[in-house]
Amino acid sequence: MQRKIDDLYRNDARKVYASLIRLLGDFELAEEALHDAFSTALTQWPQEGIPKNPSAWLVSVGRFKAIDHLRRQKRQGEIVSALLESPIESSLVSQGQGSEDTLEFNDEVIEDDQLRLIFTCCHPAIDAKVQVALTLREVCGLTTEEIASAFLTTPSTMAQRIVRGKAKIRDARIPFQIPSKTELPDRIESVLSVIYLVFNEGYSASAGEQVTRSELTTEAIRLARLVRSLLPDAEVSGLLALMLLNESRRPARTDKAGDIVLLEDQDRTLWDTSLIQEGTALIQSALATRDFGYYTIQAAIAAVHARAPDTHRTDWDQIVSLYTLLLQVAPSPVIELNQAVAVAMRDGPQAGLALVERLLEQKVLQQYHLTYATYGELLSRSGRIKAAISAFEHALSLTQQAPEQRMLRRKLAALSSPE
Structure with a gap:
């Protein structure tokens, strides 16, 4: 039972959280309600069994736990009154639990809630940098450290952005809704950016014991399908x-x-x-x-x-050409690094080295482990072993992912061993 609940938390917690935010209108209250709901599940499900629709059950229980919490604190009376006006039977409130017969939540509603939360976090009134950080944290559950790694910045900077985003949603009373078809094209860029960064974190985890996090890549693909159904x-x-x-x-x-x-x-x-x-x-x-x-x-x-x-x-020539086009559309040192690899594959390691050495002058890439991993690989293929060892050692000091660390250590061991 514990494993099943753990799996449900890992796969569905952010969907439940999104629905709770819509129902409660408060990030912190929804977070507390989410944990209360799972705590209740840990107590009740071993005796009563898992409900037919566990996510809906968790949404309902979390909502009523939050209402009870507000009542006990004797505050925010207007919010409590508004929540109690919903069509779900008020008798469930006093019980603090959901009944499957009266639940008005289903998988489609819960998925739509997650999409609504994305668009709320990506509202034009919120600064673009804050939009992405806020959505990655609140919609997808990435840690502040993971988001900071994706943006090549510090966790403290990311934390400040997330706090600012929540405050903006609260103070500006940003609605929790999917924009109209006329508004959608202007709102889509930030949403796609968020989905892409979620996928990237799943495709190559910034830290931890695994290379990939399939729950994030699967979630990103699911969200992209949802957005494509709209636009x-x-x-x-x-x-x-x-x-x-x-x-x-x-x-x-x-x-x-x-x-x-x-x-x-x-x-x-x-x-x-x-x-x-x-x-x-x-x-x-x-x-x-x-x-x-x-x-x-x-x-x-x-x-x-x-x-x-x-x-x-x-066809490395075609790939190099496509990277040239990509740089015209969206100039980025990381894209230049990828192009340098393609050039090295097409023209040899020396050609790639010249490009990477120029890129190393850019401060943003000096904290990016793949810059030095790439540099070490090209140096090694060019026969510059001492320099390659130094580059791989620097890459090792920058990465926090265990499989990447093991790979770099293997490369260092191979370069350091006598022929």
């Missing part, structure tokens, strides 16, 4: 295609011990062909519109990798 334009399709194509490689990205397998060493027969086919079809339709951008171009790069039988027969 099926090229960039939404491009983002979904990008995530599907990258997710297709997940079974081959680690070995049985959980260690990283680099792209050139992956067994491509393990790649998920159904995801590749779906992603390829999406990218073709997005490119056909001639109205695409950042995500669609990245998806096109992923599609080139998906088509290649191996690393050596990959």
Whole structure:
């Protein structure tokens, strides 16, 4: 039973939380109600069994626990009155528990609540940097440290952004709703950015014992499908295609011990062909519109990798060209680093080294472990062993993911051992 409840918390807690925010109108109160609901489940379910719709049960119990809490504190009387006006029978309030016969929540409503919360956190009244940080924290449950790593900034800076975002929603009375079709195009950029960052954290975890976090990649893909059902334009399709194509490689990205397998060493027969086919079809339709951008171009790069039988027969010239186009659309030192790798694969390690050494002058990449991991790899392939060891050691000092640390130690051991 404990394991089942743990699995439910890991997979559904943020959905329940989103519904509680809509019902209670307060982030902190909803967070407390979420934990109260799961505590109640730990007590009741071993005796009574798991409800048919556990997420709805948790939403209902959490809501009533929050109301009881407000009553006990004898405060916010108006909020309590408003909550009690909902159609769910008031008799459940005094019991502090939900009845499946009277629940008005279902999986579709709960999923819509999560989408509503995304758009609330990405409201134009909130600063763009705050939007993404707030949504990653509140919708997806990433820690402040994980979000800071994704943005290459400090946890304290991220914490301040999240606090500012919550205050803005409260003070500006930002509505908890999905925007109208006329408003949707202006609101979509931040939402896609959030979904993409959630996927990236799942695709390559910033810290911990695992390379990937499948619950995050699955959640990001689910959210992208939800958004695409509202706005099926090229960039939404491009983002979904990008995530599907990258997710297709997940079974081959680690070995049985959980260690990283680099792209050139992956067994491509393990790649998920159904995801590749779906992603390829999406990218073709997005490119056909001639109205695409950042995500669609990245998806096109992923599609080139998906088509290649191996690393050596990959069309690196096309990938370099696509990165050039991507840099025109969205200049970024990380994209330049990726292009440098493609150049090295096409023209040799020395060509890539020249680009990476220039990038190392940029402060933002000096704290990015992949910069030094890439630098070490290219130095090693160029025969500059001492410099490669130094670069790998620096990369090791920057990464907090255990499999990446093991991979870097293996590389250091191989370079340090006598021939």
